[in-house]
Amino acid sequence: MKRVFLTFISCALLSNTAFSQDIELEFTTAQDRINSQNKINSSTSWLKNIPIKSIGPTIMSGRVVDIEVNPNNPNEFLAAFASGGLWHTNTNGTSFTPLFQNEKVMSIGDIAVSWEDSTIWIGTGENNSSRSSYSGDGMYVSYNMGKTWEHKNDTELNETQHIGRIVLHPTDKNTLFVAALGHLYSKNKERGIYKTTDGGKTWKKTLFIDENTGAVDLIIDPTNPNTLYTATWQRHRAAWDFEEAGAGSGIYRSDDGGENWTKITTKESGFPISEGVGRIGLAISKANPDWVYACLDNQDRKPKDEIKKDGKKENNKLTLTKDAILAMKSEDFLKVSDAEITEYLKENHFPKKYDVAFVKEQIKQSKIEPKALVEFLGDANSRLFDTPVKGLELYLSKDKGKTWQKTHEGSIDEVVYSYGYYFGQVRVSQNNPQKLYIVGVPILTSDDGGKNWRSINGDNVHADHHALWINPKQEGHLINGNDGGINISYNDGKTWSKSNSIPVGQFYSVATDRAEPYNVYGGLQDNGVWTASHQYEYSDSWQQEGNYPYKRLLGGDGMQVEIDFRDNNTVYTCYQFGNCYKIDKTTLASDYITPSHELGQKPFRFNWQTPLHLSKHQQNILYMGSNRVHRSFDQGKTWETISEDLTRGANPKEAKTGDVAYNTLTSIDESALRFGLLYVGSDDGMVHVSKDAGYSWENISQNYLKQFPQYKNFWVSRVQASKHKMERVYISLNGYRFDNFESIIFVSNDFGKTWTRIGTDLPLESVNVIREDFKEKNLLFVGTDHNLYASLDAGKSFMTLGKDFPRVAVHDLSVQPVANHLVVGTHGRSLYVVDIAPLQSLVKMDKEKSFFLDKEKITFNKNWGKTYWSKWFGNYEPNEEEQKFIFFTTQKSNVELRILDKNNVVLYSEKLEANKGLNYWKYDLTINEEAAKKISKSLSTKEKPFIVSKSDNEKYYLPISTYKIALVENGKTIELPFEVVEKK
Numbered sequence: 001m002k003r004v005f006l007t008f009i010s011c012a013l014l015s016n017t018a019f020s021q022d023i024e025l026e027f028t029t030a031q032d033r034i035n036s037q038n039k040i041n042s043s044t045s046w047l048k049n050i051p052i053k054s055i056g057p058t059i060m061s062g063r064v065v066d067i068e069v070n071p072n073n074p075n076e077f078l079a080a081f082a083s084g085g086l087w088h089t090n091t092n093g094t095s096f097t098p099l100f101q102n103e104k105v106m107s108i109g110d111i112a113v114s115w116e117d118s119t120i121w122i123g124t125g126e127n128n129s130s131r132s133s134y135s136g137d138g139m140y141v142s143y144n145m146g147k148t149w150e151h152k153n154d155t156e157l158n159e160t161q162h163i164g165r166i167v168l169h170p171t172d173k174n175t176l177f178v179a180a181l182g183h184l185y186s187k188n189k190e191r192g193i194y195k196t197t198d199g200g201k202t203w204k205k206t207l208f209i210d211e212n213t214g215a216v217d218l219i220i221d222p223t224n225p226n227t228l229y230t231a232t233w234q235r236h237r238a239a240w241d242f243e244e245a246g247a248g249s250g251i252y253r254s255d256d257g258g259e260n261w262t263k264i265t266t267k268e269s270g271f272p273i274s275e276g277v278g279r280i281g282l283a284i285s286k287a288n289p290d291w292v293y294a295c296l297d298n299q300d301r302k303p304k305d306e307i308k309k310d311g312k313k314e315n316n317k318l319t320l321t322k323d324a325i326l327a328m329k330s331e332d333f334l335k336v337s338d339a340e341i342t343e344y345l346k347e348n349h350f351p352k353k354y355d356v357a358f359v360k361e362q363i364k365q366s367k368i369e370p371k372a373l374v375e376f377l378g379d380a381n382s383r384l385f386d387t388p389v390k391g392l393e394l395y396l397s398k399d400k401g402k403t404w405q406k407t408h409e410g411s412i413d414e415v416v417y418s419y420g421y422y423f424g425q426v427r428v429s430q431n432n433p434q435k436l437y438i439v440g441v442p443i444l445t446s447d448d449g450g451k452n453w454r455s456i457n458g459d460n461v462h463a464d465h466h467a468l469w470i471n472p473k474q475e476g477h478l479i480n481g482n483d484g485g486i487n488i489s490y491n492d493g494k495t496w497s498k499s500n501s502i503p504v505g506q507f508y509s510v511a512t513d514r515a516e517p518y519n520v521y522g523g524l525q526d527n528g529v530w531t532a533s534h535q536y537e538y539s540d541s542w543q544q545e546g547n548y549p550y551k552r553l554l555g556g557d558g559m560q561v562e563i564d565f566r567d568n569n570t571v572y573t574c575y576q577f578g579n580c581y582k583i584d585k586t587t588l589a590s591d592y593i594t595p596s597h598e599l600g601q602k603p604f605r606f607n608w609q610t611p612l613h614l615s616k617h618q619q620n621i622l623y624m625g626s627n628r629v630h631r632s633f634d635q636g637k638t639w640e641t642i643s644e645d646l647t648r649g650a651n652p653k654e655a656k657t658g659d660v661a662y663n664t665l666t667s668i669d670e671s672a673l674r675f676g677l678l679y680v681g682s683d684d685g686m687v688h689v690s691k692d693a694g695y696s697w698e699n700i701s702q703n704y705l706k707q708f709p710q711y712k713n714f715w716v717s718r719v720q721a722s723k724h725k726m727e728r729v730y731i732s733l734n735g736y737r738f739d740n741f742e743s744i745i746f747v748s749n750d751f752g753k754t755w756t757r758i759g760t761d762l763p764l765e766s767v768n769v770i771r772e773d774f775k776e777k778n779l780l781f782v783g784t785d786h787n788l789y790a791s792l793d794a795g796k797s798f799m800t801l802g803k804d805f806p807r808v809a810v811h812d813l814s815v816q817p818v819a820n821h822l823v824v825g826t827h828g829r830s831l832y833v834v835d836i837a838p839l840q841s842l843v844k845m846d847k848e849k850s851f852f853l854d855k856e857k858i859t860f861n862k863n864w865g866k867t868y869w870s871k872w873f874g875n876y877e878p879n880e881e882e883q884k885f886i887f888f889t890t891q892k893s894n895v896e897l898r899i900l901d902k903n904n905v906v907l908y909s910e911k912l913e914a915n916k917g918l919n920y921w922k923y924d925l926t927i928n929e930e931a932a933k934k935i936s937k938s939l940s941t942k943e944k945p946f947i948v949s950k951s952d953n954e955k956y957y958l959p960i961s962t963y964k965i966a967l968v969e970n971g972k973t974i975e976l977p978f979e980v981v982e983k984k
Helices: 030-039 322-326 338-347 356-364 380-386 701-705 837-844 929-939
Strands: 002-011 018-027 052-054 064-069 077-081 085-089 108-114 119-124 139-142 150-152 163-168 176-180 192-196 204-207 213-221 224-234 236-238 241-243 250-254 277-285 288-301 389-397 426-428 436-438 444-446 465-470 478-482 485-489 507-512 519-524 528-533 551-554 561-563 570-575 579-584 590-592 612-614 622-625 629-632 665-670 678-682 687-690 715-721 729-734 744-748 756-758 767-772 780-784 788-791 810-816 821-826 831-835 884-889 893-901 906-914 917-922 961-969 972-981
Touching: 064 108, 064 478, 064 485, 077 108, 085 108, 119 163, 119 176, 176 213, 176 224, 192 213, 204 250, 213 277, 224 277, 224 288, 250 277, 277 426, 288 426, 338 356, 389 436, 426 465, 507 561, 519 561, 519 570, 519 831, 528 570, 551 570, 551 579, 561 612, 570 612, 612 665, 622 665, 665 715, 678 715, 729 767, 744 767, 780 810, 780 821, 884 893, 884 961, 893 929, 906 917, 906 929
Parallel strands: 064 465, 108 163, 163 213, 507 810, 715 767, 767 810
Antiparallel strands: 002 018, 052 831, 064 077, 077 085, 108 119, 119 139, 139 150, 163 176, 176 192, 192 204, 213 224, 224 250, 236 241, 277 288, 288 389, 426 436, 436 444, 465 478, 478 485, 507 519, 507 821, 519 528, 528 551, 561 570, 570 579, 579 590, 612 622, 622 629, 665 678, 678 687, 715 729, 729 744, 744 756, 767 780, 780 788, 810 821, 821 831, 884 917, 893 906, 893 961, 961 972
């Protein structure tokens, strides 16, 4: 750990009031993270062989951050995802192969490719400073097109955490440049521009501004590699605030190959230099390399006469506005016409009970002041779109950055809103310096150097855009990377094809119902809420049928989901900041159910991921968390607030003020063993329990903070009431928003009076979720920012879980108790399913000796080996479960597996290397001709001869009978009987 003293300075959205607050924190160093992850060896996990099945979806995708295309073959390109790794296609996006998923991190900021020598460079750590922008550990390189990777283990670059851009020298393969953003949530010096001239063996920092300012973009003159331009960006994020602009932001040029840099955005240059200068994207065209374009996220506020008012115009006179109301005294407001007030209430979607008569009466009686009509609307979601910043602006320099001019009048509205930090890309045609593209919400193009713009965000294309490649050899050919995946156009965006065949969805949540077969549900980053059967298998056949297996239930940023198990049809779910609905899954009819504060009260504060919990005791009862706990007895029709403010925001001295919703509840759980035993956790480190259905609440976080005071403000990512012991509860804390990556899990066996820390052998990876198995009290599952883990001993030790599971963030887990499945919601690789029945058996077994797990009866099928309706479509085979045999060995060793008949005649044998732990042997139930004769003889009688016949595929299959499987290990043999039975 490295101790840092941070001063957070933020600018509140509505007031522009600056404040500062000193907090002593620890961020986790890159070297500590690397050392801890080196100790986690998935190859030695007892659970490494457990199959984990990807169940999609693929129709929507995750965030793309970069696209690199083979200049000699545009059918071949690489797509880099913010949290889903790197994927390669040589089929123009119809199929992809993952290349970067087993390293210590999967988050990518940028990639660069030398196609002629098959070299790929990856800068880790996403360059979009979003809520779930994971940090990296420096640079990786592959010299064989992604088959193997080498970590360029440089102390400084490892600590950069987020890399904005990589530029390769056009003629010297050993020279490259890196624009490093640095930490997102803490100060550090490892940011700026780095250069290597020896292929990454050593690096030199050639530009450094300050501990809050890094480099986000970097371009090289296509005609002169000694000339480079970089964009620096001052930004700092906290859980409660995002400072996305500052004086450190600007543009620099180097004329000596990146050795020295000069700031070219000066007061005299014409480019803005205020505190509102935010993220900058750069572009240069080979057609005219003296021209440099810079798109700016300008966080300065618009002049009042440019702000789009919230009222409507009538005869060029604005109706009642928020600003006007804030300036009014009560007597002035009462003089406003009923029609104007009614229009204001209607336009701002006030509840119907607040009509003009009610409002005026409340003001007459001095129960409220006029400003209450503005304060009532203070929700976080509207501020994302309504904050009156200048927003997107495009500047052009025609003299290599000496002078700049804005290409258009005013700002380019409704493209990046108040969150331009999420975009910041401009592209220019290499053949026509006036043909431009800028990305945001939506994607725009200009044919006249940025004077005029039009949207090319057509059908089949997501709204949020982050990457764009323009074919220099074919006009109109574009490859676009966005929050929905990859889209390709050949007519300059008039029409687009979708290239989504890979599961790279960014799930925030996952849930399961009790249908047969059961369904999965999940909320995704910027892609809504979806549901499908857990039996989903990837196939393109749906395009012919016109019916994709996954169905969308809600739009926006999909969040938590609860399902009424009585009908498996009533769904409760939300999009960002607590906008929640009750949805009929069959008809898709929906009702908005979010509880509202009363006029005159302060608005409830809802988290980005608002917690929901449907009582398992009576499923008309729904709980929801803002900064308080709300309960509905009638499925969300009406609500009662059953707590005071349960966050640190209740105390003015501890409340945090900023432009991000904070001091909010993040997790709610009710004990399955007792109605009304409730636990809630908050984003500012508070945990409370109520033992009386919300009548009273006790702060139980103070009990573990006595021992671990450094975790006071850490985000409570999960509270989990035990299903096995009423007094037991688990919590996980997450320090991601302080750049602290410790894995922190506590358990209490006395309702939170005392706590024990568990999972102390987990690496330095922030914990997002902990779940307890329904059947085995000692079986726990944990999802971190980099992996999936299981414990067989109640958290004393953990092991990685799943065969070939990528190093992806696991945001949520759902244990399906009937099927004994664990459904894994990843933030970058969609959903997975694990059969956890073997783990439930393993918990109870004596692990000092080898053994088989019980084998279900195999149902004989006379069609085994027979061809389908045509020989060109293959043969029937036993299903995967029928072919699977599971055994446990106490050590890694060479073993022999044998199949014996009831007379102990060996029918089949195979030698293999077994790992310590669970081993899965796939046996296709076939035997050779000699064995077929033996089993035929043993099953024949004088009255009725028996013959095992050869099937269409030239194979013999085990007939109906009793058998044994034997494990021969180090001279010792253990056996397990199993049966092949007749189909009922």
